[in-house]
Amino acid sequence: MGKIYDTIIIGAGPAGLAAGIYAGRARLSTLIIEKGQDGGQIATTSDIENYPGQLPEGETGTSLVMRMAQQCSQFGCERAYDWVQQIEPDGSVKKVVGANAVYEGKTVIIASGAYPRPIGCEGEAEFRGRGVSYCATCDANFFRGLEVFVVGGGDAAVEEAVFLTRFARSVTVIHRRNELRAARSIQEKAFANEKLHFLWDSVVTSLAGDGVLQKITVKNVKTGEETVLEAEEKDGMFGLFGFIGTVPNTEVFAGTGIETDENGYILTDEEMRTSVPGVFAAGDVRRKSLRQVITAAADGAVAAVQAEKYLS
Numbered sequence: 001m002g003k004i005y006d007t008i009i010i011g012a013g014p015a016g017l018a019a020g021i022y023a024g025r026a027r028l029s030t031l032i033i034e035k036g037q038d039g040g041q042i043a044t045t046s047d048i049e050n051y052p053g054q055l056p057e058g059e060t061g062t063s064l065v066m067r068m069a070q071q072c073s074q075f076g077c078e079r080a081y082d083w084v085q086q087i088e089p090d091g092s093v094k095k096v097v098g099a100n101a102v103y104e105g106k107t108v109i110i111a112s113g114a115y116p117r118p119i120g121c122e123g124e125a126e127f128r129g130r131g132v133s134y135c136a137t138c139d140a141n142f143f144r145g146l147e148v149f150v151v152g153g154g155d156a157a158v159e160e161a162v163f164l165t166r167f168a169r170s171v172t173v174i175h176r177r178n179e180l181r182a183a184r185s186i187q188e189k190a191f192a193n194e195k196l197h198f199l200w201d202s203v204v205t206s207l208a209g210d211g212v213l214q215k216i217t218v219k220n221v222k223t224g225e226e227t228v229l230e231a232e233e234k235d236g237m238f239g240l241f242g243f244i245g246t247v248p249n250t251e252v253f254a255g256t257g258i259e260t261d262e263n264g265y266i267l268t269d270e271e272m273r274t275s276v277p278g279v280f281a282a283g284d285v286r287r288k289s290l291r292q293v294i295t296a297a298a299d300g301a302v303a304a305v306q307a308e309k310y311l312s
């Protein structure tokens, strides 16, 4: 077994990177483990306009996160690219078991984030990557000039729908109620956009097509009436983006004694302490009322400071 770190941070989104900056500055030996691209969900967010100090235009999730990662390396954080499979969190030295190696730390900060919740309709898996997407930044360009649908009514759905109008011929938001959950400022932008339309009180029940998405069946939840939307022949296909919230990345922590709520989000106190001593959680992975870059970063800072206190 190699080095025993003061703290191991699982996840390099805004929460994990903020924890890294604070832990590194506190001179804790710090390892950040990430399984993919830095940034988590923010890496696939088109515009960031509500992080304090940010100008309304010009910053993407990726550019913000790259600077955060650079700060971590300036403060001496080590990095590992690995997929965490399991953790053994009890005792004074905790084990984090990755697909490639086992890491040891005196504290662990879980910042593993969350992933997009599936729409839950028939054919969703079959048409993923063939019309169905959960990331407008990644895939908008494939739908240039086409008709696109967005499922959801929260900040993510409406903001990304507005972004998609830069590419698509028309964008229709399909929402299960007749009013949006999104913030007023986001709604105002959406209602002022001539390319954006709304299908209220509706859910997507099934998808079909010949190799690519060509038919979307939508059900009105009030009347029960089903309508089949068909892609125009000249287009050949539709785009369908799902933004209906998130599911926490906590499966691998099941059975470790780290308490979660009924939806799998990790329970912490205000100091980001979980039910297991020396294990902290930060960002979207924990139960909280506001999931934003700013609250994720704040959680990460608190978790790192508390990890330092725990160690001393």
Ligand code: NAP
Binding pocket: 050, 119, 120, 151, 152, 153, 154, 155, 156, 157, 159, 176, 177, 180, 181, 203, 243, 244, 245, 246, 289, 290, 291, 292
């Ligand atoms: P969210 O706020 O939880 O909204 C999810 C939306 O999907 C809601 O409109 C919900 O409908 C709908 N929905 C949920 N389950 C559904 C289902 N099974 N079928 C159809 N519709 C369903 O999620 P989010 O928009 O992804 O945002 C997550 C967090 O990130 C929030 O805290 C949000 O504020 C934050 N965020 C912020 C920004 C920003 O500030 N710029 C941008 C993106 C995300 P109901 O309304 O009927 O419940």
